[in-house]
Structure formats: C-alpha cells, structure tokens
Amino acid sequence: MPEKNSPSLTEENKEVELVIGKILRVGVIVAAAVIIFGLILNFATGTTGYPAGVHPHRIMSILRGTVQLRPYAVLMTGIFLLILTPVLRVVVSIYAFIKEHDTLYAVITTVVLFILGAAMIIGYFH
Template identity: 55%
Template sequence: MQNRERDQMHEETKYVELLIGRIMRIGVIAAVVVLLIGLVLMLFQGGNYATGSQPHRFGTIFTGLLHGQADAVMMVGLFLLILTPVLRVVVSIYAFMVEHDRLYVWITTVVLVILAVAMVIGYFG
C-alpha cells in the first residue's frame, strides 16, 4: 500500500511542478503581451513613459484602462509581471502541503507574507 501512496504522491508532485512551469510561462507571456499593447498605444498616442506621471493607484489605473491610456495598460503589464512569481509562491505552498513537508510550508508562507507586506508598503508608501 505504501508504494501506491508514494507513486500517487510522486504523480501529484509532478503535476504541481508542471503547473508551476505553466503558470510562469503564461504569466510572463501575458505580461509581455500587455506591455507590448501599451507600447503600441504609447507610440500612437505620442506619450512619454519617462515623465513620471503614470498612474500608481488601482483606481487611476482602472480609469486609465477604461480610457485606453497607454501608461495604464503598461502598469497592468508590470503588475502581471510582478504577480507571476507571487502566484508561483502560492502554488509552491500547495505543493509542499501535498508532500506533507510542514517546514517548507511554513518557510514558503513566510515568504508569501513578506511579499504581501512589501506590496502593501509599496502601494501605501
């Protein structure tokens, strides 16, 4: 019975590793596509991304998206790029839970909390 459980856990681990790889690829590709759309919009709108007037709050980014502003689209692309490794950390917590590796569940959870705190400080700071 233990061999069957070990094989099942191995299959689950393999699935999670493939899922993590897929998440990373999709996240990076989505971010690049959104950034390229923002770049094309900027070229057509004649904007200058180096002015420092980009939207930094979710509300202004969302409003800018509704108005088709290039800088808001590019901020969404950057946000996707930042969230991709964060999502990988979340999936890693699940993977370690499946493997019953409590130490790494705790370590990865601490990493996730640090990332969340850093994002909150960056947003409100």
C-alpha cells in the same frame, strides 16, 4: 499518509511542477502582451494618455486608465501582472507543500508570501 517517495506522490509532484511551469509561462506571456500593447498605444498616440507630469500611482486609477486605453496605465498593468506572476508561483507552492504533508516548507513558503505581501503593501503606501 503516503511515503515521500511513493509513486502517487511522485506523480503529484510532477503534476504540480507542470502547473507551476505553466503558470509562470502564461503569466510572463500575458504580461509581455499587455506591455507590448501599451507600447504600441504609446507609439500610435504619441502620448502617455495623461497630462505632462501626471501619472496614476494607485491600483484603481491604473486599472481605470487601462480600461480607457491610456498607454501609461496599460504599461503599468503589464508590469503589475509581471510582478504578480512569481507571487502566484509561491501560492501554488504552498498548496503543493501542504498536499505533500511537508509542513516545514509550507510554513517557510507561507512566511515568504507574507513578506512579499508586506513589501507590496509598504511599497504601495510609500
């Protein structure tokens, strides 16, 4: 087992930090692009793509609306992607802590992931 300050571990830490940074950048850029596309669709069509007062709330109906290029659904997909970006960062952090043999932080980060998941599930069903 390499020591915490060994050169190979330091290099791995730098690589993991670069990957995490790239994930966050790409996630935000993709989410912003989807949201901007949804706004353009909304302004171009002058409608949300749904009758007044009707909007999808379930993931599958939002994805179906996105495939059909309904502006509201496209916007919601972009927001969903934006929300998932930091969650993906937590997943990568768990991997990094396990690779560093840092059990305490791996457990803490896993608990954070479960809390995020529980909050999403509770929000989905309410």
